[in-house]
């Protein structure tokens with residue numbers, strides 16, 4: 125007999141569909157909230173990725189790609205300054221976990237907005253993705269990245285791209301760089 129989704133989450137003691145928070149001490153103790161992405165985040169996600177892809181720091185993501193994969197995303201948001209009625213939230217980071225196979229998932233589309241980099245927002249986004257991978261009993265998570273040092277700081281190791289199974293390359297056919305992939309492959313065993 126299957127347990128309900130709610131029961132399974134409670135039993136696993138995890139909160140992947142509920143927010144977590146970190147505090148940025150050096151920025152007036154601003155609180156960054158992490159949660160699953162919603163439809164209202166799509167344009168901000170597109171703008172965040174466009175900015176970095178224009179700078180050549182990540183691959184571009186189309187609106188259709190973001191919509192199709194929306195349920196894969198975690199986002200980080202921060203309350204903006206202003207009087208009560210002007211207060212709002214700004215999307216400052218995002219990361220997606222895409223399941224590839226029974227025991228394999230990919231971290232995609234990781235980005236943290238300037239000036240919020242180097243405040244452990246990327247680290248918390250990865251942590252949420254790895255918790256979710258673990259929940260699905262996925263034993264290996266990989267990423268193709270221009271920032272291997274960030275992933276190494278988060279427990280990943282560099283591998284040869286040829287060590288990744290062929291099935292992951294089906295997605296790459298649509299990549300602007302195909303077949304000359306210049307990213308580094310990193311992986312972590314859970």
Ligand SMILES: CC(C)(COP(=O)(O)OP(=O)(O)OC[C@H]1O[C@@H](n2cnc3c(N)ncnc32)[C@H](O)[C@@H]1OP(=O)(O)O)[C@@H](O)C(=O)NCCC(=O)NCCS
Nearest residue numbers: 176234235236241242243244245246247269271273274277
């Ligand atoms: C890469 C990126 C997501 C990192 O996010 P972040 O929130 O700044 O990272 P964190 O603060 O969690 O960093 C944790 C550790 O990772 C390492 N790290 C982070 N960014 C790094 C970088 N640019 N170069 C080398 N190491 C880095 C450091 O060891 C860092 O710890 P420290 O700040 O105490 O030295 C962010 O810089 C970014 O969005 N860059 C542009 C887009 C991009 O490159 N995306 C990745 C494509 S796969």
